[in-house]
Amino acid sequence: MHTTFGRNHLSSLIRRTAVLTFFSAASTLTLHAQQSSGTAAPLPPISFKTSLAAPLNLSSSSSDDLSYTSNTGATETAAAERFNLSGREDQPPPRRRYGRPNYHDSRTNPDGSNKYTFEVGGGFTLPLGNTHKYLTPSWNIQAGGGRNFNKTFGLLLQFDYANFGLQGSNLANQQALYQAIDPVDDFTGLDAHSHVWSFTLNPIVNFYTSDTLGAYVVAGVGFYHKTTNFTLPGTGTYCDIYGFCYQYQSNYSIDKYTSNAPGFNGGIGFTYKFSRFAGERFFAEARYVFIDNSQRALSISSSSPVFNAYPANSNRTGYIPVTFGIRW
Numbered sequence: 578m579h580t581t582f583g584r585n586h587l588s589s590l591i592r593r594t595a596v597l598t599f600f601s602a603a604s605t606l607t608l609h610a611q612q613s614s615g616t617a618a619p620l621p622p623i624s625f626k627t628s629l630a631a632p633l634n635l636s637s638s639s640s641d642d643l644s645y646t647s648n649t650g651a652t653e654t655a656a657a658e659r660f661n662l663s664g665r666e667d668q669p670p671p672r673r674r675y676g677r678p679n680y681h682d683s684r685t686n687p688d689g690s691n692k693y694t695f696e697v698g699g700g701f702t703l704p705l706g707n708t709h710k711y712l713t714p715s716w717n718i719q720a721g722g723g724r725n726f727n728k729t730f731g732l733l734l735q736f737d738y739a740n741f742g743l744q745g746s747n748l749a750n751q752q753a754l755y756q757a758i759d760p761v762d763d764f765t766g767l768d769a770h771s772h773v774w775s776f777t778l779n780p781i782v783n784f785y786t787s788d789t790l791g792a793y794v795v796a797g798v799g800f801y802h803k804t805t806n807f808t809l810p811g812t813g814t815y816c817d818i819y820g821f822c823y824q825y826q827s828n829y830s831i832d833k834y835t836s837n838a839p840g841f842n843g844g845i846g847f848t849y850k851f852s853r854f855a856g857e858r859f860f861a862e863a864r865y866v867f868i869d870n871s872q873r874a875l876s877i878s879s880s881s882p883v884f885n886a887y888p889a890n891s892n893r894t895g896y897i898p899v900t901f902g903i904r905w
Contacts, residue, residue: 688727691856695722698860698902702739705865705895712771713742717898723779728786733779735797739866739898741771743805747889751807754886755832758877764809768828771805773868773894775840791848791858801840801868805890807832834890840868844897848904857905868894 684692698719704712721735743751752767777799785792808828816822846862873891876883 686725686727690725690728692725693722694725694731694733694904696720696733696735696860696902696904698900700898700900702741703897703899704741705897707892708894708896711744711747711889711892712896713744715740715742715770717900719898719900719902721779723781729783731781731783733781733795733797735777735779737773737775737777737898739773739896741773741896743769743771751887754877755807758886766810767807768809769805769807771803771890773801773803773866773896775799775801777840777842779842788853789850791850793846793848794844795846795862795864796841796843798839798841801838801866801894803836803838803868803870803890803894805834805887806830807887832886834885834887836870836873836891838868838870840866840894842866857903859901860904861899861901863897863899866894866896866898870894 686692696719700717700719701714702717703714717737717739719735719737721733723731723733725731748767748769751769752764755764755767777797779795779797781793781795783791783793808830811827811829813825813827814822815825842864844862844864846860848858848860850858870891870893872893873885873888875888876885
């Protein structure tokens with residue numbers, strides 16, 4: 578066994594020595610061949626940055642480089658030669674500047690606003706000054722229409738109806754006056770109401786307008802008709818078509834006064850659009866109204882041609898109507 582291990586070891590050593598000798602000889606021959614042929618010059622380094630930065634020279638290119646063998650190629654060449662960025666005549670036209678839209682129809686102004694406007698509303702009335710001494714707050718209604726010349730300026734023709742009650746002290750004084758004039762009749766339960774209806778022409782200026790909110794001032798002049806009617810409670814009888822009759826309570830008029838006069842109004846209002854594309858607007862406004870009534874004197878004597886037991890109806894009148902409504 579010792580002899581076999583020695584032989585194997587010796588055989589492996591001989592193989593390793595032979596391989597080492599072969600590679601040493603090959604290396605020596607290669608080095609000798611390089612020395613005999615001379616040392617080769619190293620290749621210059623390549624710089625892509627320098628190549629990309631160098632300007633592109635097209636002047637050396639001849640027209641033959643752009644020649645094509647087909648008709649399509651010739652057409653493309655001619656089009657390329659005509660395309661010259663330095664020539665203004667070949668440039669596309671400048672972009673057109675667009676201003677505000679201009680509308681042309683029978684119902685719309687050039688700025689997009691509606692030519693015609695209408696409104697309806699209602700609210701309450703507040704007597705002021707001397708009027709407050711004999712009238713009480715009540716309700717009012719308003720309706721009108723007009724012409725918008727643009728988004729800012731318009732002209733409205735309006736009808737207004739303002740209702741009022743009478744102060745308790747005023748009714749008590751009037752009842753005492755009627756009882757003194759006619760001691761025979763009973764004036765217990767005397768009641769009254771007053772109202773003013775008018776037609777006015779009102780310029781309106783919208784000084785603020787946004788997509789949903791707006792504000793305006795309005796003023797006007799017109800004709801005002803004022804009425805006060807005094808009533809007493811009474812019993813009436815109603816008979817139907819079958820011959821059955823019924824009694825009912827109702828007030829009947831015993832005295833009535835009217836007064837016509839010019840009047841003036843002015844105020845401020847606000848609008849709200851339900852959406853930016855809606856044509857309807859909710860409005861709320863308050864105005865001051867002054868009616869230049871002609872004062873009349875008390876006249877209850879039998880010799881007087883005109884009976885006037887209520888001069889307050891011809892007093893100058895001032896009140897504030899507060900109105901809410903829809904404008905379209």
